[in-house]
Amino acid sequence: MHDKNIFWTFISVIVASILFSYTARADDFSDPIVNGKDEFAWHCASCHGEDAKGTGKLAKILVKPPVDLTQITERNGGTFPHDRVFKIIAGTEAVPGHSTFQMPKYWERFRHYEGRRGYDTAEKRIHTITLYLESLQGK
Numbered sequence: 001m002h003d004k005n006i007f008w009t010f011i012s013v014i015v016a017s018i019l020f021s022y023t024a025r026a027d028d029f030s031d032p033i034v035n036g037k038d039e040f041a042w043h044c045a046s047c048h049g050e051d052a053k054g055t056g057k058l059a060k061i062l063v064k065p066p067v068d069l070t071q072i073t074e075r076n077g078g079t080f081p082h083d084r085v086f087k088i089i090a091g092t093e094a095v096p097g098h099s100t101f102q103m104p105k106y107w108e109r110f111r112h113y114e115g116r117r118g119y120d121t122a123e124k125r126i127h128t129i130t131l132y133l134e135s136l137q138g139k
């Protein structure tokens with residue numbers, strides 16, 4: 001009888017520590033990604049490149065390689081089209097004239113994380129990324 005109690009105490013300590021390490025790890029994943037630079041490095045650089053110039057690892061396997069995101073203002077006649085860029089990232093607007101839209105829709109993706117600790121709303125995150133892209137113009 002006594003042995004059995006020790007056995008179950010032992011088991012529950014193990015289960016508790018597994019659960020604890022699992023939640024601790026889950027917390028690590030929910031670390032806030034607070035700035036546009038990190039969001040870009042995490043979500044966009046694989047295709048667009050760390051420098052946003054279209055040199056990401058996945059760029060060569062895309063049907064149409066992404067354009068240089070540091071020249072958006074230049075291509076738009078000198079003004080940064082904040083609204084349009086926001087919508088392109090959100091996925092609510094396809095890139096005009098591009099029929100091969102292969103970019104993920106970040107609005108849907110970020111919505112899944114809304115309300116989780118450390119995550120901003122999809123709107124705020126896309127806004128932050130848009131501002132980050134604006135800061136890269138002409139670089």
Ligand code: HEC
Nearest residue numbers: 043044047062064065066085088089095098100101102103
């Ligand atoms: C899976 C690859 C991929 C990922 C990841 C990706 N993009 Fe794209 N992106 C593309 C492709 C491809 C295009 C060109 C669209 C086309 O030709 O259909 C594009 C186009 C764009 C454009 C329009 C450029 C222009 O002026 O025409 C913007 C802005 C943009 N991406 C921003 C982002 C941002 C910001 C992220 C991260 C939140 C991101 N992209 C993640 C592949 C990707």
